[in-house]
Amino acid sequence: MTVRVRIAPSPTGSPHVGTAYMGLFNYAFAKSHNGSFILRIEDTDQTRSRPEYEDGIFKSLKWIGLSWDEGPDKGGDFGPYRQSERTEIYQRHVESLLHNHKAYRCFCTAERLAEMRAYQRANKLAEGYDGYCRDMGQEESERRLKNKEPHVVRLMVPDLGECVMEDRLRGPICYDFKQIDDQVLIKSDGFPTYHLANVVDDHLMKVTHVIRGEEWVSSTPKHILLYQAFDWTLPEFIHLPLLLNPDGSKLSKRKNPTSVEYYRDAGFLPEALLNYLGLMSYSRPDQQEKFSLDQFVSDFNIDRVSLGGSIFDLQKLKWLNARYIRENYSPEQLWDQLSAWRLNSEYLSKMVPMMQNRLHTLGDLIPACAFLLATDVEHDPAILQSKNRDASTSAELLHTVLLALEDMECWEADLIKANIEKTASFHQIPIREITSMLFVAVSGMKVAPPLYQSMELLGKDMTRRRIQNAISVLGGLGKKKIKKLEEKWAAARHNSETISDKAVDNE
RNA sequence: GUCCCCAUCGUCUAGAGGCCUAGGACACCGGACUUUCACUUCGGCAACACGGGUUCGACUCCCGUUGGGGACGCCA
Numbered sequence: 001m002t003v004r005v006r007i008a009p010s011p012t013g014s015p016h017v018g019t020a021y022m023g024l025f026n027y028a029f030a031k032s033h034n035g036s037f038i039l040r041i042e043d044t045d046q047t048r049s050r051p052e053y054e055d056g057i058f059k060s061l062k063w064i065g066l067s068w069d070e071g072p073d074k075g076g077d078f079g080p081y082r083q084s085e086r087t088e089i090y091q092r093h094v095e096s097l098l099h100n101h102k103a104y105r106c107f108c109t110a111e112r113l114a115e116m117r118a119y120q121r122a123n124k125l126a127e128g129y130d131g132y133c134r135d136m137g138q139e140e141s142e143r144r145l146k147n148k149e150p151h152v153v154r155l156m157v158p159d160l161g162e163c164v165m166e167d168r169l170r171g172p173i174c175y176d177f178k179q180i181d182d183q184v185l186i187k188s189d190g191f192p193t194y195h196l197a198n199v200v201d202d203h204l205m206k207v208t209h210v211i212r213g214e215e216w217v218s219s220t221p222k223h224i225l226l227y228q229a230f231d232w233t234l235p236e237f238i239h240l241p242l243l244l245n246p247d248g249s250k251l252s253k254r255k256n257p258t259s260v261e262y263y264r265d266a267g268f269l270p271e272a273l274l275n276y277l278g279l280m281s282y283s284r285p286d287q288q289e290k291f292s293l294d295q296f297v298s299d300f301n302i303d304r305v306s307l308g309g310s311i312f313d314l315q316k317l318k319w320l321n322a323r324y325i326r327e328n329y330s331p332e333q334l335w336d337q338l339s340a341w342r343l344n345s346e347y348l349s350k351m352v353p354m355m356q357n358r359l360h361t362l363g364d365l366i367p368a369c370a371f372l373l374a375t376d377v378e379h380d381p382a383i384l385q386s387k388n389r390d391a392s393t394s395a396e397l398l399h400t401v402l403l404a405l406e407d408m409e410c411w412e413a414d415l416i417k418a419n420i421e422k423t424a425s426f427h428q429i430p431i432r433e434i435t436s437m438l439f440v441a442v443s444g445m446k447v448a449p450p451l452y453q454s455m456e457l458l459g460k461d462m463t464r465r466r467i468q469n470a471i472s473v474l475g476g477l478g479k480k481k482i483k484k485l486e487e488k489w490a491a492a493r494h495n496s497e498t499i500s501d502k503a504v505d506n507e
Numbered sequence: 508g509u510c511c512c513c514a515u516c517g518u519c520u521a522g523a524g525g526c527c528u529a530g531g532a533c534a535c536c537g538g539a540c541u542u543u544c545a546c547u548u549c550g551g552c553a554a555c556a557c558g559g560g561u562u563c564g565a566c567u568c569c570c571g572u573u574g575g576g577g578a579c580g581c582c583a
Contacts, residue, residue, distance in 0.1 A: 010583050045582055110581075117580095126509060127579060152581050170512070179510050179579085187581040194583045218511055218578040241513080241576095248575060276519095279532090283520055289532060306520075309576065313518050316533045326546075 003035025014259035128181030377444030
């Protein structure tokens, strides 16, 4: 049997280090068994998937040094490798489930489901779909289908019994079917959910080992049920522990830089990052901490992974990166790396127009722009804090900026400006009050080149990180405050969207 | 809240019942080297969550407690 494994990222944001982490272990497992490593794009979420992000995934994985045998950009015998191009396949498969009464159409509206959940929560009942449409007659189901009533297709999960899944690292894990509700397989837009698409594709692509993050453990019973419904052989399941924030929670961009692009922009070498990832929950038999991808693969043994989640420790990453810099490069080679990074005329020349009026001598350029070429900047709370506000309010303002920038897909000065303006109007304060502080947060200095252009040049992830650091220098924000602020922000955004929608309608 | 997973220094980890007075690495603290800094080097600090079993013997096996995390979406 040829080993075939895959990673299946969804293109809904900057490529995540967690994806690279899973990629590394899948790659190592495949290559150490002379198997194939597949890249599949899970873009079934039509509202969030973006082609630019897909491209970002390709680039980041290549940058870090991982290559795949089959994928959307490479082809292969089991394509297409982009789920949005496989809808017809899922339709066909779900028809057979419908036919065999393993699944059913559900016409419940979002409103009804929301009410149901509210009721369940209020009465402290188990949350999950209540099976309202489950026993609908075939005739009614067909009739409403012909009427083009919006609906989803749900998996028929048994009421009784239990599902035992075998995890290679954890042994048998037992789930009671009572705890599992009827999972949606096809959304009302006709696209499959992850659960359906992943099972169908893994089977059709002859995936032998499903190596993925621990967050998937609890949905594995649904997947097993699907394999059984189709009468397919199960792959082997291997759930790897998660990468963690310093506080022990799942690594998240709210608290930490998570995108591979951040590490690139911050000046880390791809092989050091990849090497560091290979240290997470894993140790080589010889205890070596610095190793190449080939070395990692050569004696890779998935049974050596330890089960506790690993905190992603920037300090140790920096130490490893430093070792690569001094041990693996001649000065000439290092210069090549530096110019591939930001010390090149393409990047540096962008500073010139924004600095021209500010230069007294040519030598003024670099000191003033140093923050654009730095991994981190030092924040002085005394100058960071807004003059007429306390540290906590200042932090709150900065956090709002983070929220405003979060969903930006296109990182350009004009759009950044527009989003900062939103922040100001949200707090009903002059934009100055925010920008003056933001200057310091982003640059670490009181005097800096134009803000929005600097942010554009720095890059989204670096900018985020600077602001996060600034917030923590200001003493951080409590969980409650953050939650409250985020709710208010979401509500305000919702309102402004409905207002602008109406405006469009009126026209 | 319910279900599931996990548990060795602050962090990453070694440890497959006696090899453990628990080893290594990062960070931190000292010393040496160095015009300075860095590198290097020597040393130090620092952990088996707790309670019960099993056993001649538990870091290691079993049970419980506690703690942490994850999942409970027409997101993946």
